[in-house]
Amino acid sequence: MTKVIEAEDVRRSYSGGFEAVTGLTFSVSRGEVFALLGTNGAGKTSTVELLEGLARPSGGTVRVLGHDPYTERAAVRPRIGVMLQEGGFPADLTVAETVRMWAGCTTGARPAGEALETVGLGGRAGVRVKQLSGGEKRRLDLALALLGHPEVLFLDEPSTGLDAEGRRDTWELVRRLRDGGTTVLLTTHYLEEAETLADRLAIMHRGRIVTAGTPAEVTAARPSRIRFVLPEAVPAARLPLSLRAAATGRHVEIRTHALQDSLGELLLWARETGVRLEGLDARSASLEEAFLDIARNETVGV
Numbered sequence: 001m002t003k004v005i006e007a008e009d010v011r012r013s014y015s016g017g018f019e020a021v022t023g024l025t026f027s028v029s030r031g032e033v034f035a036l037l038g039t040n041g042a043g044k045t046s047t048v049e050l051l052e053g054l055a056r057p058s059g060g061t062v063r064v065l066g067h068d069p070y071t072e073r074a075a076v077r078p079r080i081g082v083m084l085q086e087g088g089f090p091a092d093l094t095v096a097e098t099v100r101m102w103a104g105c106t107t108g109a110r111p112a113g114e115a116l117e118t119v120g121l122g123g124r125a126g127v128r129v130k131q132l133s134g135g136e137k138r139r140l141d142l143a144l145a146l147l148g149h150p151e152v153l154f155l156d157e158p159s160t161g162l163d164a165e166g167r168r169d170t171w172e173l174v175r176r177l178r179d180g181g182t183t184v185l186l187t188t189h190y191l192e193e194a195e196t197l198a199d200r201l202a203i204m205h206r207g208r209i210v211t212a213g214t215p216a217e218v219t220a221a222r223p224s225r226i227r228f229v230l231p232e233a234v235p236a237a238r239l240p241l242s243l244r245a246a247a248t249g250r251h252v253e254i255r256t257h258a259l260q261d262s263l264g265e266l267l268l269w270a271r272e273t274g275v276r277l278e279g280l281d282a283r284s285a286s287l288e289e290a291f292l293d294i295a296r297n298e299t300v301g302v
């Protein structure tokens with residue numbers, strides 16, 4: 001498959017010497033949706049800005065559509081769409097005026113009405129930007145990013161500030177774009193968004209990728225979890241050794257890669273010993289678990 005985005009040992013240092021991106025290597029193929037996840041300050045925006053050609057990496061190489069997006073900006077910019085975290089449009093222009101102004105700087109722009117319909121803002125064309133809600137402003141950002149029929153779309157937290165319906169509309173739109181062959185790189189704080197939208201994802205922490213793969217690959221490496229509360233009279237030491245439980249007082253957590261076997265053993269033990277497991281909760285590994293583990297101790301690998 002054609003690699004549309006390639007990052008090889010990419011680094012980014014800010015003045016003062018702080019290295020926010022410390023050697024990232026990843027690639028995105030044509031027609032793929034790739035999500036960059038990470039804790040606050042992990043370096044997602046710093047990375048995306050390098051891919052968009054807004055800054056020069058302090059080390060490594062970046063290629064977008066086969067070009068260096070910084071030094072060959074003229075070759076790359078017309079073929080990509082960028083939705084930044086803060087659009088910053090003139091507040092007094094109407095929505096339609098804003099789109100037309102932007103279209104004036106875009107080669108082969110879609111008609112303003114079509115761009116607004118695509119993001120569900122068709123009925124808001126005459127409204128001033130300052131009167132839009134936060135979610136509507138995000139949709140306007142998205143309409144502008146889509147204006148030039150981009151081959152590669154960069155979305156920095158596209159659904160932040162959107163209500164549940166708006167978020168789902170945005171997901172639907174991203175899927176349609178992907179099905180039409182657009183390559184999408186997005187950053188997000190919503191794990192559900194990454195899980196449902198992304199073909200592949202990477203979780204960043206402190207400037208590096210800690211784990212990457214399909215959502216299924218990333219979660220498959222994580223253990224499942226069983227939690228319950230023991231009666232006062234039953235110490236956790238009485239649990240079968242094979243269940244390797246971690247207990248805080250009466251609260252017990254078992255981590256296991258064989259959920260069915262461990263749960264079966266636990267329930268059998270509980271029945272045989274007549275112990276009632278209060279608040280019993282068993283759940284498979286999730287992307288959220290992987291993310292929280294990384295945020296806590298960064299020791300996860302695929």
Ligand SMILES: Nc1ncnc2c1ncn2[C@@H]1O[C@H](COP(=O)(O)OP(=O)(O)OP(=O)(O)O)[C@@H](O)[C@H]1O
Pocket residue numbers: 014015018020038039040041042043044045046047
């Ligand atoms: N212009 C700058 N000068 C110095 N340090 C910066 C600058 N911009 C970002 N940083 C630092 O670089 C690190 C990465 O920031 P970045 O915005 O890339 O993270 P992020 O993963 O996008 O975070 P968030 O999820 O909070 O948006 C942070 O520690 C941040 O303080």
